[in-house]
Amino acid sequence: MSNFPIFDGHNDTLLSLHLPEEAKERSFFKESNIGHIDFPRAKKGNFGGGFFAVWTPNDGYEVNPEDHVTSDGYDIPLPPPIKHKKALSNTNTFAAGLFRLENESDGKFKVVRNATELAHCLKNDVMAAVLHIEGAAAIDTNFDTLHVLYKAGLRSLGIVWSRPNVYGEGVPFRYPSSPDIGSGLTDEGKALVRECNKLGIMVDTTHLNEKGFWDVAQISGAPIVATHSNVHALCPISRNLTDKQLEAVAKSNGVVGINYAVNMLREDGGTDTDISLDLIVRHVSYIAEKFGIDHVAFGSDFDGTTVPDELKDVTGLPKLVERLKAHGFNDNELRKITHENWVRVLSETWK
Numbered sequence: 040m041s042n043f044p045i046f047d048g049h050n051d052t053l054l055s056l057h058l059p060e061e062a063k064e065r066s067f068f069k070e071s072n073i074g075h076i077d078f079p080r081a082k083k084g085n086f087g088g089g090f091f092a093v094w095t096p097n098d099g100y101e102v103n104p105e106d107h108v109t110s111d112g113y114d115i116p117l118p119p120p121i122k123h124k125k126a127l128s129n130t131n132t133f134a135a136g137l138f139r140l141e142n143e144s145d146g147k148f149k150v151v152r153n154a155t156e157l158a159h160c161l162k163n164d165v166m167a168a169v170l171h172i173e174g175a176a177a178i179d180t181n182f183d184t185l186h187v188l189y190k191a192g193l194r195s196l197g198i199v200w201s202r203p204n205v206y207g208e209g210v211p212f213r214y215p216s217s218p219d220i221g222s223g224l225t226d227e228g229k230a231l232v233r234e235c236n237k238l239g240i241m242v243d244t245t246h247l248n249e250k251g252f253w254d255v256a257q258i259s260g261a262p263i264v265a266t267h268s269n270v271h272a273l274c275p276i277s278r279n280l281t282d283k284q285l286e287a288v289a290k291s292n293g294v295v296g297i298n299y300a301v302n303m304l305r306e307d308g309g310t311d312t313d314i315s316l317d318l319i320v321r322h323v324s325y326i327a328e329k330f331g332i333d334h335v336a337f338g339s340d341f342d343g344t345t346v347p348d349e350l351k352d353v354t355g356l357p358k359l360v361e362r363l364k365a366h367g368f369n370d371n372e373l374r375k376i377t378h379e380n381w382v383r384v385l386s387e388t389w390k
Contacts, residue, residue, distance in 0.1 A: 042370060044161045045356050046378040047089030048266035048296025048338025049171070049245070052076045053133045054094055055342040067140055075341035075352040078148070081166065084356040087378060088151075088160060088167030090195055090266055091137055092343070094174060095121055095129040097202070112214035112308055118202045126176035127184065134191065137170060150192050154386035161378055169385075171243070171266070174200035174209075180227045182234050189238050194389060196235055197243040197266070198228060198251065201278075206231050207254075209246040214308035216277040218284075223250035224258075232258045239390030244268075245338075252284055261388045262293035267338035269295075269303045270325045276308050282329070289330040292387065294380045296338020297322050299346040312348045316355075316362045319347070323376060324366060332372050336380045 055074045056067060065071055070079035076086070097118045107115045141150050148166045151157045160167035170192045172178075178185050178196075185193075201209035206228035208221040224232070232255055235242050244252050245265045256263055265288065271279035280288070280295065288295055297319060302310050304318040326335040339346070341353060350359065363373060 043085060043360055043373050043377040044087030045085055045337060045360075046087050046157075046161065046167065046381045047341070048336060048381065049090050049092055049173075049298075049343070050076055050339060050341040051092050051094060051343030052341065053091055053136055054096075056136065057133065068143065075339075075346065078144075078166070080353050084353040085360075086166070086353050086356060088157075088169075089339075090169045090171040092171045092173045092197075093130050093133040093137075094172075094200060094343075095126045095176065097121055098125070112216075113212070114214075114216075115212040117209065117211045120203050121176050123176060123179065126174070130172060130177040130188070134170060134188070134193075137168060138192070141168070152192055152194060153389055154382060157385060158382055161382070169194050171195035171197070173197045173243075173246070174202070174204060175206050175231060176204045178206075178231065180205060180230075182231070185231075185234060185238070185240075189240060193240060194385075195241040195243060195266070197245055197247075198224070198231065198255070199246050201246050207251045208248055210248045210277040213277040214302070215275040217249065217275075218252070218271065218277050218279070218281065219249040220277060221248045221250065223248075224254040229254060229258055236260050239388060241385065241388045246278070249281070249284070253287075256287050256291070259291075261291075262384045263288045263291040264293050264295075264384060264388075265338075266296045267298040267300075267340045269298050269300075270322045273322055273325060274303055274306055274308060276303055278303055285326060285330050285334075289334040292333070292384070294334050294336050294384045295326060296336045296381075297326075298338050298340045298344070299350060300340050300344040301347060302345075304347070310345060312345055314347045314349070316347060316349050316359050319350075319359060320362050320366050323363065327368075327372070327376075332375055333380055333383070336376055336378075
């Protein structure tokens with residue numbers, strides 16, 4: 040493996056592997072041209088692992104983006120909340136799918152539960168997976184489920200996706216827009232942050248509105264993390280982080296994983312995929328130069344978003360690293376961006 044194994048902040052590969060239209064044609068351990076990640080392609084791309092997300096879609100809920108175009112962008116409304124029972128069932132199914140991948144891998148794929156395991160995997164060419172839940176609707180407010188899932192391997196939790204739940208409210212997909220939309224964490228949400236701190240579960244502020252972000256920043260004793268978010272000053276979409284938020288991440292010794300979503304990279308918030316990898320480099324560089332190299336990493340959103348054509352899929356990651364190198368990042372800085380910053384933050388967060 041190269042000096043730059045890439046540990047990634049977010050993918051939706053578990054969901055993609057279960058989609059009815061893809062499941063019959065796609066296997067994680069066989070190379071295909073479906074989706075963004077499978078094991079053979081990951082090896083070609085020096086993908087050392089990442090956060091494998093469990094996410095529950097809204098059944099039967101469809102939105103036509105063309106119906107929500109505004110004079111200068113778009114404003115897509117929040118989907119409705121999902122039921123706890125549905126989210127819990129889905130979480131169990133997808134988590135089991137992740138553990139099955141580990142069992143079928145002949146030791147080449149491991150669900151990691153501590154930073155020592157993560158570092159060992161990255162050093163020894165074993166793909167490392169962190170079980171992450173995107174949106175805490177599956178977690179009951181007594182936190183019984185949280186404790187059970189922690190024992191099973193849960194090490195990262197996003198409080199919300201872009202919809203409300205009992206713990207808080209996510210931002211809608213709105214451009215142009217501040218992330219300051221809606222109220223902060225509920226009392227249950229604040230208690231959830233504290234319980235995650237006690238257990239050593241990383242709290243992800245991605246998709247959370249700005250008031251909720253500041254609640255996490257005030258309550259949490261761990262580094263502040265956004266696993267797949269970008270720079271609002273470069274692309275003023277509601278999903279991106281303001282300079283004030285980025286400064287708070289840096290002061291906490293946290294990290295932001297840069298998302299490859301086209302509409303979160305482009306200054307105009309558009310969806311045309313014919314864009315240069317230099318736009319990803321621009322977001323990385325902005326954080327590195329203004330807030331410090333220790334506070335930026337990768338957070339692809341592979342299998343959950345539309346990425347630049349030049350990147351295509353996980354096999355394009357070496358191109359991205361080379362583009363960062365051409366921009367002026369040295370080997371020490373590239374190691375931090377590609378994996379060391381994530382290892383550091385998780386070392387400080389997990390128990």
